[in-house]
Amino acid sequence: MGKTLQYSSITKKIIMSLAGLFLTSFLVVHLIINLLILFDDSRELFNQAAHFMATNPLIQIFQWVLFAGFIIHIIFGVVLQIQNWLARPVRYEKKGSSEQSYFSKFMIHTGAIVLIFLVIHFVNFFVKAKFGHIESISYASGTYEDLGWLIVELFKDGAYVVFYVVAILLLGFHLDHGFQSAFQSLGLQHSRYTPFIKLAGTLFSALITLGFIAIPLVIYFS
Amino acid sequence: MDLTLRIWRQASADAKGKFVNYQVKGISEEASFLEMLDVLNESLVMKNEEPVAFDHDCREGICGACSLYINGRPHGPDKGITTCQMHMRNFKNGETIVIEPWRAKPFPVIKDLMVDRSAFDEIIQAGGFISVRTGGIPDANAIPIPKLNADLAMDAAACIGCGACVAACKNASAMLFVAAKVSQFALLPQGRLEASERVRNMVGKMDELGFGNCTNTYACEAECPKEISVTHIARMNREYLVAKVTAPKE
Ligand code: HEM
Ligand code: FES
Numbered sequence: 001m002g003k004t005l006q007y008s009s010i011t012k013k014i015i016m017s018l019a020g021l022f023l024t025s026f027l028v029v030h031l032i033i034n035l036l037i038l039f040d041d042s043r044e045l046f047n048q049a050a051h052f053m054a055t056n057p058l059i060q061i062f063q064w065v066l067f068a069g070f071i072i073h074i075i076f077g078v079v080l081q082i083q084n085w086l087a088r089p090v091r092y093e094k095k096g097s098s099e100q101s102y103f104s105k106f107m108i109h110t111g112a113i114v115l116i117f118l119v120i121h122f123v124n125f126f127v128k129a130k131f132g133h134i135e136s137i138s139y140a141s142g143t144y145e146d147l148g149w150l151i152v153e154l155f156k157d158g159a160y161v162v163f164y165v166v167a168i169l170l171l172g173f174h175l176d177h178g179f180q181s182a183f184q185s186l187g188l189q190h191s192r193y194t195p196f197i198k199l200a201g202t203l204f205s206a207l208i209t210l211g212f213i214a215i216p217l218v219i220y221f222s
Numbered sequence: 223m224d225l226t227l228r229i230w231r232q233a234s235a236d237a238k239g240k241f242v243n244y245q246v247k248g249i250s251e252e253a254s255f256l257e258m259l260d261v262l263n264e265s266l267v268m269k270n271e272e273p274v275a276f277d278h279d280c281r282e283g284i285c286g287a288c289s290l291y292i293n294g295r296p297h298g299p300d301k302g303i304t305t306c307q308m309h310m311r312n313f314k315n316g317e318t319i320v321i322e323p324w325r326a327k328p329f330p331v332i333k334d335l336m337v338d339r340s341a342f343d344e345i346i347q348a349g350g351f352i353s354v355r356t357g358g359i360p361d362a363n364a365i366p367i368p369k370l371n372a373d374l375a376m377d378a379a380a381c382i383g384c385g386a387c388v389a390a391c392k393n394a395s396a397m398l399f400v401a402a403k404v405s406q407f408a409l410l411p412q413g414r415l416e417a418s419e420r421v422r423n424m425v426g427k428m429d430e431l432g433f434g435n436c437t438n439t440y441a442c443e444a445e446c447p448k449e450i451s452v453t454h455i456a457r458m459n460r461e462y463l464v465a466k467v468t469a470p471k472e
Contacts (some may be wrong), residue, residue: 009397009428010425013435013436014459065432083434084434084437086327087326087327087328087434088325088393088434089458092294093228094242094291094294094322095298096294098390099392099440100439100440100444104439106436107437119274157236181437184438184452184455186459186460187460189456200241
């Protein structure tokens, strides 16, 4: 923690942006696997993919890299935010609103909700999948733990679906600012490419959000 | 026009401040904002009250002395303009105008609406210069400079160091100011020589003084009276990254 404070503001932001982009790439993989559950009613494809993710040694190592990515992103995010609050001890009576990226004002708030979601998500899926007992299911391709069933059961709970959808929406807002912001933090700015990065970031965030939200909604309403 | 002014009053740096409401009447739409404050101050002096302290010097938008956070915006509602150049036609008759000093830990209030911006001087002293031997004036085209670079450096050099970027930023970050000062040299061959040291020292000083970090919110660019672009911040990030990676370890 002491070391974290010693890094310059720009170094912290560079680390933050790299961790953020890394987490973004993880979201893509995660979403692709999740979407498989909608593919067939027997959940074969999804269970097969989940089995691969749970047993492949490379993925097992990468899991720790991902975990570290989250920890780094969260620690640096919190440190940056605290410094930002301390930089203005006396607030304005009349709050300004000249921001050009609205969601940038709420990164710590959307991040915090995503963190709460992550903890619950971690307990619900990861811990159960790793340490709990899950029924096996046999297909022509082999016998796997029926993780898909766990998901289908959870998404029958309306309250959980609502929480899930809200959290993913906020993650979408986090990403909408975060994606293009990461490029600026890294100094990757160009009059020709930056407008494209901004547009691509927004489309990408919308796609990720819709993708993740579609799964509980389809399961709940079918 | 008649106005209600809600102004931050603070007798000294350590005194506790508060907002005080004043009425001003018969202000011309053609008056500048500072002239309007002059009218208020004259009336206060007539009543034997302490006039409102605020910074100003050139009153033509070039020195960067004037400040004021007016209705939630540094330098008020007009775009690309300093408070001294902003006119009363931007307001409506009967309006209440809230006037606050710049708020940032490294910009402590000296009195009323005046803040101490010497933190900016310290950042400049940390590297915002070129160590050259002065001599005769060099020939204009002795050092060839691409037109684009010359233009960009000139845009960066338009910064008058008023501190509106810090005032506008939700994090009280000085990134736009420092980026402009880093960029004006980084873009020119004369500045390249000390570029690596400069960016590290200026950013180091900026952090040390307690300015916030950049969240890429870009309120600074929207409020800058000289419309300095945040692309300079990206350039500084780039310069800093390269400087850090390539700098020899002491
Ligand atoms: C899958 C999850 C997440 C992804 C993909 C993600 C992605 C990103 C990206 C790309 C940025 C932009 C970095 C930059 O401006 O250079 C960012 C910023 C930020 N993130 Fe996250 N993030 C995630 C989770 C979280 C969590 C759990 C927190 C909890 C504290 C958090 C807090 C922040 C904060 C505070 C910022 C703004 C930092 C600043 O500009 O000062 N993020 N995020
Ligand atoms: S008084 Fe010089 S810029 Fe306003």
